[in-house]
Amino acid sequence: MLDKRYDHLLVEKDRYKEWVDKGYFKGGQDKSKPPFSLVIPPPNVTGKLHLGHAMDTIPDDIVARYKRMKGYDVVWVPGVDHAGIATQAKVEERLRKQGISRYDLGREKFLEIAYQWKEEYAATIHRQWASLGLSVDYSRERFTLDEGLQKAVKRVFVTLYNEGLIYRGERIINWDPELRTALSNIEVVHSDDEGEFFYFSYPVEGMDPLIVATTRPETMFGDAAVFVNPKDPRFKDYVGKMCVNPANGEKLPIMADRYVDISFGTGAMKCTPSHDPNDFNLAKKYGLPFKTILDETAHMTADCGKYAGMDRYECRKALVADIRSKGLLVKIEKIVHSVGHSERSGAVVEPMLSKQWFVKMRPLAEAVLKMMESKDKIHFHPTRFEKVLVRWMKEADDWCVSRQLWWGHRIPAYYDKETGEVLVSETEPDMNKYVQDEDVLDTWFSSALWPFATLGWPEKTPDFERYFPTSLLVTGYDIIFFWVSRMVFQSLHFTKEVPFRDVLIHGLVRDPQGKKMSKSAGNGVDPMDIIAKYGVDALRYYITTSSSPGLDMRYNEEKIAAARSYLNKIWNAARYVEMTIGEGFEPKPLSRRGLSTLDRAILSKLARLIRKVESKMERYEFGAASSALYSFVYDDFCGDYLEMSKVILLAGGEEAEKTKNVLYHVLMSIVKMIYPYAPFVSEEIYLSLPGHLESLNVETYPSLPRSYVDYESEKKAGILRAMIRDVRNYKSENSLEPNAKVILHVAPSFPFKGIDAFLSRFLFASKVAEGTPEKKATSFAYPGGYELFIEEEIDKAELKKRLMGEREHLLSEVARGKKILSNEGFLKKAPKEKVELEKAKLLDNESKLSSVENRLSSLD
RNA sequence: GGGUGUUUAGCUCAGUGGGAGAGCGCUUCCUUCACACGGAAGAGGUCACAGGUUCGAAACCUGUAACACCCACCA
Numbered sequence: 001m002l003d004k005r006y007d008h009l010l011v012e013k014d015r016y017k018e019w020v021d022k023g024y025f026k027g028g029q030d031k032s033k034p035p036f037s038l039v040i041p042p043p044n045v046t047g048k049l050h051l052g053h054a055m056d057t058i059p060d061d062i063v064a065r066y067k068r069m070k071g072y073d074v075v076w077v078p079g080v081d082h083a084g085i086a087t088q089a090k091v092e093e094r095l096r097k098q099g100i101s102r103y104d105l106g107r108e109k110f111l112e113i114a115y116q117w118k119e120e121y122a123a124t125i126h127r128q129w130a131s132l133g134l135s136v137d138y139s140r141e142r143f144t145l146d147e148g149l150q151k152a153v154k155r156v157f158v159t160l161y162n163e164g165l166i167y168r169g170e171r172i173i174n175w176d177p178e179l180r181t182a183l184s185n186i187e188v189v190h191s192d193d194e195g196e197f198f199y200f201s202y203p204v205e206g207m208d209p210l211i212v213a214t215t216r217p218e219t220m221f222g223d224a225a226v227f228v229n230p231k232d233p234r235f236k237d238y239v240g241k242m243c244v245n246p247a248n249g250e251k252l253p254i255m256a257d258r259y260v261d262i263s264f265g266t267g268a269m270k271c272t273p274s275h276d277p278n279d280f281n282l283a284k285k286y287g288l289p290f291k292t293i294l295d296e297t298a299h300m301t302a303d304c305g306k307y308a309g310m311d312r313y314e315c316r317k318a319l320v321a322d323i324r325s326k327g328l329l330v331k332i333e334k335i336v337h338s339v340g341h342s343e344r345s346g347a348v349v350e351p352m353l354s355k356q357w358f359v360k361m362r363p364l365a366e367a368v369l370k371m372m373e374s375k376d377k378i379h380f381h382p383t384r385f386e387k388v389l390v391r392w393m394k395e396a397d398d399w400c401v402s403r404q405l406w407w408g409h410r411i412p413a414y415y416d417k418e419t420g421e422v423l424v425s426e427t428e429p430d431m432n433k434y435v436q437d438e439d440v441l442d443t444w445f446s447s448a449l450w451p452f453a454t455l456g457w458p459e460k461t462p463d464f465e466r467y468f469p470t471s472l473l474v475t476g477y478d479i480i481f482f483w484v485s486r487m488v489f490q491s492l493h494f495t496k497e498v499p500f501r502d503v504l505i506h507g508l509v510r511d512p513q514g515k516k517m518s519k520s521a522g523n524g525v526d527p528m529d530i531i532a533k534y535g536v537d538a539l540r541y542y543i544t545t546s547s548s549p550g551l552d553m554r555y556n557e558e559k560i561a562a563a564r565s566y567l568n569k570i571w572n573a574a575r576y577v578e579m580t581i582g583e584g585f586e587p588k589p590l591s592r593r594g595l596s597t598l599d600r601a602i603l604s605k606l607a608r609l610i611r612k613v614e615s616k617m618e619r620y621e622f623g624a625a626s627s628a629l630y631s632f633v634y635d636d637f638c639g640d641y642l643e644m645s646k647v648i649l650l651a652g653g654e655e656a657e658k659t660k661n662v663l664y665h666v667l668m669s670i671v672k673m674i675y676p677y678a679p680f681v682s683e684e685i686y687l688s689l690p691g692h693l694e695s696l697n698v699e700t701y702p703s704l705p706r707s708y709v710d711y712e713s714e715k716k717a718g719i720l721r722a723m724i725r726d727v728r729n730y731k732s733e734n735s736l737e738p739n740a741k742v743i744l745h746v747a748p749s750f751p752f753k754g755i756d757a758f759l760s761r762f763l764f765a766s767k768v769a770e771g772t773p774e775k776k777a778t779s780f781a782y783p784g785g786y787e788l789f790i791e792e793e794i795d796k797a798e799l800k801k802r803l804m805g806e807r808e809h810l811l812s813e814v815a816r817g818k819k820i821l822s823n824e825g826f827l828k829k830a831p832k833e834k835v836e837l838e839k840a841k842l843l844d845n846e847s848k849l850s851s852v853e854n855r856l857s858s859l860d
Numbered sequence: 861g862g863g864u865g866u867u868u869a870g871c872u873c874a875g876u877g878g879g880a881g882a883g884c885g886c887u888u889c890c891u892u893c894a895c896a897c898g899g900a901a902g903a904g905g906u907c908a909c910a911g912g913u914u915c916g917a918a919a920c921c922u923g924u925a926a927c928a929c930c931c932a933c934c935a
Contacts, residue, residue: 259934278935338933388930551866552928562884564897568898578894624874627882725900729900826878829915831878
């Protein structure tokens with residue numbers, strides 16, 4: 001027997017371990033079942049789990065549990081991501097607190113410490129998966145740096161290199177001077193920062209000086225020219241002349257190119273080939289010299305005269321002061337401009353000319369675009385995110401994949417110690433002759449292989465054959481570029497298949513004000529706190545049902561409390577059913593034979609509900625599925641059926657036994673349908689019920705044949721329910737006590753077995769008579785022409801007022817019905833059922849109206 | 861500069877052509893033997909605005925406004 005109250009701490013205790021130990025989550029145990037596979041979005045080994053992880057994994061878990069019940073062989077591969085930059089930054093930060101830099105330790109020792117870090121955090125992540133109740137298959141767990149992934153990464157790198165899709169080149173890249181590594185374009189986040197726009201005077205022999213504006217004076221040491229637009233009349237005579245760089249006195253050619261925007265700044269632009277991507281292009285075009293004037297920590301190089309060794313901002317300040325003292329500073333304007341910051345360190349990114357490895361994107365991207373136009377395309381939910389992928393694939397520049405870090409997949413490129421010739425190879429060459437590239441790969445390079453590499457690729461393993469492509473990926477819209485797109489093109493290129501058939505995109509959890517949750521803002525919520533307070537089932541329910549797919553949600557603790565109340569409701573309904581059916585109850589198979597109208601009605605609703613919930617679950621519409629179940633639980637099951645069935649149960653006899661069986665089966669169905677959302681509490685209820693298997697984890701999804709759908713019984717039960725509500729409302733409006741005795745009449749005879757008993761129990765009817773009463777009485781009309789009369793002396797004025805209001809409402813309803821039914825367009829074009837429905841409604845409303853009018857006239 | 865989303869009850873949000881819904885909050889009443897994490901009965905919305913399509917629009921189309929987000933090399 002269940003306790004009076006649902007206590008999530010008791011319910012969740014030790015349960016997960018038991019499930020794992022019993023092997024319920026292990027895939028591949030029955031290969032006669034159709035496969036269904038997922039991979040977890042591997043969390044970074046950088047810290048604690050947050051609500052974003054819950055958003056990533058709980059929908060996966062709901063689908064996995066649902067699919068198991070539907071008879072699939074589910075494999076859900078778990079794992080963690082080494083998260084190159086992020087982890088290295090954290091490890092370095094920890095070391096720094098001990099006064100150690102990574103350079104003090106050296107590569108090998110540093111990696112040892114990083115691996116320790118990984119073990120530490122992987123353990124935390126495991127505990128948190130357990131707290132969330134994720135039904136992942138631990139026998140298939142992977143890590144983005146494990147042996148298999150290393151093999152896959154090498155295979156991919158070497159193959160792409162041999163195909164000419166990976167190359168090493170000198171280009172302007174985004175440099176993070178804090179972490180001292182190159183970054184890809186999407187690892188740079190732009191923000192509108194306040195800055196200064198400096199106008200300097202560049203002397204020109206025999207002419208007025210040229211005024212050039214810049215936000216970055218310190219880069220003037222790397223300038224190679226000044227550009228103007230060829231169509232700009234102001235500078236017609238300047239082109240071809242030389243001007244003097246006020247920073248160092250060097251002469252710079254004045255050149256013309258259409259790239260220059262006439263209306264921006266002064267119309268004259270300085271060109272710094274090594275520190276600006278556009279200037280780089282111009283310099284290439286015109287053969288200008290490249291001079292690097294910033295080092296890897298963004299300090300000025302030896303080429304910068306007395307400023308050598310200064311930090312870039314220090315130099316800017318000093319240089320501007322010096323130019324001012326020479327009288328060459330014209331003015332300084334405040335400006336808000338877009339500045340790139342490192343996603344990880346926050347440092348202002350420095351565009352630098354640097355030799356890095358790149359993945360050539362065009363051919364890979366084209367394959368994605370082609371796939372997304374074919375009938376075998378990947379289906380995104382919601383579909384609009386397909387556009388996000390497509391747009392990014394259309395625009396993507398070559399991907400800089402080398403990182404000047406230690407924590408990651410080392411690039412399998414080797415350089416001949418004598419000739420410097422490069423050798424790219426999966427196997428290590430003679431290391432006496434060669435030295436390996438120092439750099440590692442972008443973390444996303446290995447994450448991109450996750451769906452197929454975790455299943456065994458490049459080997460043709462049984463898992464790979466059976467479970468790839470995976471069925472579903474769940475992730476946030478914020479990493480479509482970083483992760484989803486890269487998995488797609490790598491998978492298409494190397495397996496010739498999509499990595500997953502469906503992608504379910506979720507939004508972000510924001511704080512109650514709608515702000516992004518972040519550590520620095522201190523507005524984050526620890527899922528572990530929620531779980532401790534409300535239980536993980538309530539969290540799971542909340543996360544998956546309180547928002548629409550793809551939209552952000554605001555964290556709302558009240559809704560978590562509401563979710564817990566809901567689970568408590570189910571818990572108590574179960575408790576009641578257990579008490580009612582009693583010890584030793586043996587469930588029998590359901591049969592419609594000999595069932596009461598009430599039983600038929602609830603089973604009819606259940607049959608329809610199961611179909612609806614299933615169709616929503618199949619489309620990953622958890623909100624819609626759960627709200628259908630929710631209203632069934634509250635309104636139909638607890639509100640109506642449980643209460644009304646008490647009448648039958650009290651009467652006892654064979655009918656009562658049948659009702660007990662129905663109670664049991666309906667409850668079981670509810671428990672099974674809520675199970676994917678709330679596995680812990682449903683397991684507890686399930687195991688306390690008779691006729692259970694060893695665990696809900698091995699149960700099948702409920703089903704009821706269509707023959708159980710019985711609208712006639714639903715309608716009758718609905719009328720009874722309406723009668724009860726009407727009389728209660730009548731008492732309330734007429735200031736009668738809810739248990740005030742009334743005499744009721746129903747006419748004509750309502751074919752509902754034991755109606756007297758129902759009405760006397762719920763309405764405190766002292767007598768239920770058939771036929772129209774002799775005395776004047778208030779009446780209510782119902783579909784099918786049934787009327788209910790209440791005998792009770794009440795305030796005539798009040799009654800009249802109420803009836804007038806009701807008449808008004810009915811008149812408008814009748815008018816509306818007549819209008820729509822006299823509308824030829826409607827009669828012709830609307831679906832037949834709709835027309836019939838309207839006709840029936842009109843008839844009902846007319847009969848109600850005439851009843852109300854009779855009552856009114858009898859009052860006068 | 862380009863793109864996407866949002867605008868529905870006091871608050872947070874569902875609702876993809878056929879009489880406006882949920883949770884919380886609010887009003888009145890009720891500890892009756894499943895549940896006060898509860899029950900009964902209620903109040904509360906020109907569905908942002910303006911046009912259009914349709915027999916019928918919160919929903920579809922076109923514009924407008926406000927807010928949010930993404931992308932982009934304007935020095």
